Amino acid sequence: MTVGHAEGVLHCTPGCQYDITGCVGGGPVCGNGIIETGEQCDDGNHNNWDACPDGPGGTCQDATCGDGWVQAGVETCDDGNHLNGDLCPDGIGGTCQDATCGDGHVQIGIEVCDPGKDPLCHPNCQTHCGDGRLQASFGELCEYLGVHNELLCYSDCSGGCGDGITNTSHGEVCDPGTFSQDSATCNYTCTLPSCGDGICNEKAGENRTNCVVDCGTCGDGVCDWHGYSSGLSETLESCPQDCICPIGSPFPWAQLQCGTSCLGFNWWPHQRCCGNDPLFADAVLREGPVTNCGVCGNSCTTGQSCYRGACIIWGG
Numbered sequence: 001m002t003v004g005h006a007e008g009v010l011h012c013t014p015g016c017q018y019d020i021t022g023c024v025g026g027g028p029v030c031g032n033g034i035i036e037t038g039e040q041c042d043d044g045n046h047n048n049w050d051a052c053p054d055g056p057g058g059t060c061q062d063a064t065c066g067d068g069w070v071q072a073g074v075e076t077c078d079d080g081n082h083l084n085g086d087l088c089p090d091g092i093g094g095t096c097q098d099a100t101c102g103d104g105h106v107q108i109g110i111e112v113c114d115p116g117k118d119p120l121c122h123p124n125c126q127t128h129c130g131d132g133r134l135q136a137s138f139g140e141l142c143e144y145l146g147v148h149n150e151l152l153c154y155s156d157c158s159g160g161c162g163d164g165i166t167n168t169s170h171g172e173v174c175d176p177g178t179f180s181q182d183s184a185t186c187n188y189t190c191t192l193p194s195c196g197d198g199i200c201n202e203k204a205g206e207n208r209t210n211c212v213v214d215c216g217t218c219g220d221g222v223c224d225w226h227g228y229s230s231g232l233s234e235t236l237e238s239c240p241q242d243c244i245c246p247i248g249s250p251f252p253w254a255q256l257q258c259g260t261s262c263l264g265f266n267w268w269p270h271q272r273c274c275g276n277d278p279l280f281a282d283a284v285l286r287e288g289p290v291t292n293c294g295v296c297g298n299s300c301t302t303g304q305s306c307y308r309g310a311c312i313i314w315g316g
Contacts, residue, residue: 007229010231030060065096099301101125119157129157130313161190162308188281188308198279198295281309 017034028036028261030056033044039060041052044140048055049072051063063071068080075096077088084091085108087099099107101124104116113121120129122138129135134143135157142153142160153160159167164177174186185204187193193201195211199207208215218239234242273279274296280286281294285307288300304311 016154030054030058035060065094066090070096152308152312162188166190166308198281280306 007105007129015290022207028034028042030036030039030042031046033042035042036220036239042054042060043050043052044054046051046055046058048058048069051071052058052060052068053063053067054060058069059067059103061075063069065075065078066082067082070078076098078090078096079086079088080090082091082094083089084094084105087107088094088096088151089099089103089105092097094105095103099105099110101111101114102109104114106112106114106125108119111125112131114125115121118128122135127133127135127138129143130138132143140157141163143157152162154167154170159165159170161167161170161172161175162177164175166175170300172190173192176186176188177192185193185201187197187199187201189199191197193199193204193205193206197212198210199216200206200215202215206215208217212220214252216234218234219241238283252280279292279294279296280290285305286293287312288304288306289302290300290304290306290311292298292302293306293311298311300306300311304313306312
């Protein structure tokens with residue numbers, strides 16, 4: 001029997017194992033039952049499907065997922081291609097278990113997502129929050145890519161500001177209900193009204209006497225418009241020093257003048273200026289990039305839209 005060395009003297013240890021310390025030349029022989037330099041194991045049973053693959057083509061390295069050998073009782077597959085997107089995930093972080101929905105790896109051509117990797121993926125691995133389809137069977141109440149997007153849908157599709165439910169987990173302290181700015185004192189941002197929050201909430205009793213900073217006053221340089229029935233709204237007739245948009249512009253009877261920018265009336269909610277630029281917080285959908293969306297200085301990027309004072313992805 002050879003142990004893979006060219007010459008020297010082979011001895012036996014007191015435990016009846018080969019002692020190759022006197023051997024020189026050659027290299028380790030996988031499968032000879034001797035753990036030699038470069039080997040992690042060598043049980044000598046010439047079996048590639050146990051903890052030490054030392055049969056034909058074996059490596060005498062401790063069995064691992066991705067080594068190309070299916071370890072009996074531990075792995076169900078191991079194709080050795082180090083890919084996690086096929087029938088046998090055996091790449092980095094792979095399991096060497098037959099691919100299934102929920103294993104944390106997206107099977108290419110079969111799954112569109114996997115809940116083990118993406119918490120927004122639904123249990124069938126075919127749909128997920130954000131795919132533009134309202135999946136009520138998976139608990140979606142809205143879709144932030146367009147379906148029921150008027151609710152300012154949260155990123156987990158569990159609801160949105162304006163759905164009539166106070167979602168405290170998302171920081172809501174109240175909810176005015178869908179398109180119901182006239183039905184509750186709650187701000188459209190699902191916050192409680194307070195003077196200085198930038199919203200003139202007349203249902204909460206704010207007016208130009210007790211909250212000028214939000215409700216404005218004639219002569220402040222802003223053409224304020226608070227709704228169809230509001231007595232606080234300014235027009236060219238009631239406040240020409242603020243509503244000074246040129247004749248022929250859209251809706252000349254109710255304008256917002258910010259610097260040189262002249263906008264048509266914006267009835268929901270209260271509009272203000274950020275320096276010489278308008279603050280957009282109404283129910284008009286504006287394609288991005290948009291500056292001053294809801295908050296002065298807040299900018300929506302390309303691919304986003306500004307709607308009701310929030311930057312959203314609009315899919316339909």
